[in-house]
Amino acid sequence: MAALVRGDWDAVRRVSTSRAKPLASEMxxxxxxxxxxxxxxxxxxxxLPAADVSAMDGWAVSGEGPWQVRGRLVNGTTPDGPLGAQEAIGIGTGGVVPAGATAIIRREHGDIIDGQLQWAPPTGVALSLKDVRPRGDEAHRGDVMxxxxxxxxxxxxxxxxxxxxxxxxxxIVPTIDLLVTGDEVDLSGRPVPGRVRDSVSPALTGMVRGAGGSVENVLAVPDDVEALAAQLLASTADIVITTGGTAVGEADHLHEALRRVRAEIIVDRVAVRPGGPTVLAILPDGRLVAGLPGNPLAAVVGFLAVVEPALRAMTLETERPNTRELLGTDLDRFDGGTRIVPFIRSDAGVVPTSWTGSSMLRGLASSDGLLVVRPGAATAGTSIETLPAVWRHA
CATH class of the missing domain: 3.90.105.10 (Molybdopterin biosynthesis moea protein, domain 2)
Incomplete structure (x- = not known):
């Protein structure tokens, strides 16, 4: 099939869902x-419950009072026979109600005097079985829970x-390998000027868990097409995620590496901001490669466009309904595609965070979720689609 070039947000997510292979199951x-x-x-x-049980501590009784008390049912046991007329037996919450019982008397409504149970009910309270949970009250055998x-x-x-x-x-949990590309990227330590600390893989690791997957490996890959192609071939993960190298600059080698491993590109850029240079490809054995931009917020958006839908399809997870909230402010008009914007909730409604640049994580860390801003005007008081903070579901 021809690649979906600069596909719109919904179309890309549908393609990702349709090309992911469901995995097997296990106990x-x-x-x-x-x-x-x-x-x-x-x-x-x-x-559930498996028998008629008392919903209160007290006594199970038969007939009108007073009642001769014949002991107490020990929790976890069953009655040794039915109640006779004018008999009572002590019972705890959850205890099996004996046959012949005509009422449950709450402990606070009764007293035992000379071996007999005397009833002192509040005004308007009559003898009844209303404090009994009947067998199957919550569920019957075979009900789908x-x-x-x-x-x-x-x-x-x-x-x-x-x-x-x-x-x-x-x-079975889908497995993920994260390939962090870039000669300038450090996986640990304090970066010096000219170097960049990898912040994308920690963000994506939590998002992978939140979407039902498991990160198996995080590997640094230099800006070298041979090295990237070798790692794509070496991976055995269900999805290989690369970060960076998805555009067309001198250090962007993903497209050539995909060609060398004979992968089929099915999504080549998304009409979304940030995250436009997102790529989705299929390896010859059917496994997926998701190429995400190197900037943190852009990588998160790319993940939501192509990886999250694939993970849900692999596990056959029921699709979650879209959520909507009231927008608390006007947003600048943008007709070039969908915008994904971190938001917080305010008294006026949902509003963008203060940090929404594609290289910024601070807005995500402080956000309540993401706005899905469609092309056109978005004005205060209107309903707007939102995405949950998947990174908090890990």
Missing amino acids: CDLADAHGRVLASDVRSLID VHAGARLDSMSIALAASTGHDELEVA
């Missing part, structure tokens, strides 16, 4: 499941545990 213990994407529905293995494609969080994992699961089927 995962609940303790390791946080952040993983479900490969199959989680169905309840039991009725969490749907395939969901990203597992602590509550969904807890729900799976409550319905009897010890492990879940999840998508």
Whole structure:
């Protein structure tokens, strides 16, 4: 297929989604499941609760009072038989209600006098079973509790545990190699004038985790086409991300390196600011190469354009609905494509941060997310699409 040259924001994300190959699945213990994407529905293995249980501490009683108390149910056990008429048995919250019970009396409404339970209810309170959670009140066996494609969080994992699961089927985590290009880039230490500290790979590492992937290697690659092509061939990751070298300057070697490894370019630049010089290619074995600009904010935008959609497609994660918020200020008109702008929330609505240049990370670090500003006018009080701060989901 012909490369999508200077494709618009939505078209590029669709292409990235469509060309990513879904990965296989594996079983995962609940303790390791946080952040993983479900490969199959989680169905309840039991009725929840599994029996009629008391919602209060007190007594289960049969008939009208007073009642002869025949002991207390120990939590975690089942009744040894039904209640007879005018009998009561102590019960704790979550205890199995014995057959024959006609009401639950709360502990604060009863007293035991000479072995009998006396009831002293507040005005208007009648004997009833309203403090019983019936069997299957929350779920029935076989009910879908969490749907395939969901990203597992602590509550969904807890729900799976409550319905009897010890492990879940999840998508295999896509692997990423980060190739940081540039003779001037240092991976550590304090850069001297003329040198630049790599800040892109730390930003992308968190974003990869937040989008469901795992960074396996971060490698510095000199501005040399042979070296870059060799690293592309050596990588076994599901996606190889390169930073820098995507434009057409003397030190920009990605396009030639892709040609040498016989990769097919499917996206060649995006109509977005910053992040326009973003490239997406497919290696002969079907794995992806994402070429991101070297400037930090531009690299983040390129990641959101081509890498994040691919990661979600690889794990079959359910697509998240777009979110919208009210714009708190007028934005300068721009008709050259989509703009991605870090924002913060204010009393007036969402507004750009103070640092929105393509080389700046400070605005991202202080932001609540990103504005997706479409071509044309964007005025205060209008609804505008936003993207979440993926780097905070790691």
